[in-house]
Amino acid sequence: MEQQYAARYRDLYRRHWWWRARERLILDVLARLRPLAGWSAILDVGCGDGLFFERLAELGPVEGVEPDASLVAPDGPYRDRIHVVPFDRNFRPGRRYGLVLMLDVLEHLREPAEALRHALTLLEPGGILLVTVPAFPLLWTKHDVLNHHYTRYTKASFARVARAAGLRVVRSRYFFQWLFPAKLGVRLLEALWPRPPAPPRVPPSWINRALYLVSRSEQLLHGALPVPFGSSLLVIGGKP
Secondary structure (H helix, E strand, O other), rough: OOOOHHHHHHHHHHHHHHHHHHHHOOOOOOHHHHHOOOOOOEEEOOOOOOOOOOHHOOOOOOEEEEOHHHHHHOOOOHHHEEOOOOOOOOOOOOOOEEEEEOOOOHHHOOHHOOOOOOOOEEEEEEEEEEEEEEOOOHHHHHHHOOOOOOOEEEEHHHHHHHHOOOEEEEEEEEEEOOOHHHHHHHHHHHHOOOOOOOOOOOOOOHHOOOOHHHHHHHHHHHHOOOOOOOOOOEEEEEOO
């Protein structure tokens, strides 16, 4: 992640409509998957400064792993629960988890199958792995460049990575369907008027609120219908 982007990440996560709507969708999905007693332990991979911890703690004990030390405040409230190390085979926390989250992580990795394979070794029997990634290479824009993405996924391309990792995909669905044509428009504009990538900003409050409501309305109306497009992909899986 670009340092200028990283510096404002906390504010974006707390206020920007995209992060708010994504979090709300994930919480809706987890509410349906949650065991009656909650999860015995939760791991948030690529957790940043633990910005999702407060809500995840309602579902079970939570900790995280973040390879980018610049995103983790030394005096943050969750610092003692965040492993600031790369997420690879050397990350051995000494326990297993009922739920592992990888929220917009895999697109940053050269070897996504290896990361998925390692995530599976950290799952308890019957544990759940929930993944989100940006969808469709057709929607590649300078935002992907700014975020140091390697790729965007389709259901088919993610399924190939999942097979290589030994991940059993239980369910996958696209979301942010309304954003698909909007991002196509951005790609066209970038082709016609090339400009350097710029970090996102929180829009004016009325626009921010309106885009959040559009996203939430879509989530509630479409639910888990198999809409064949969207700007993001959500995958639920586990061990074979």
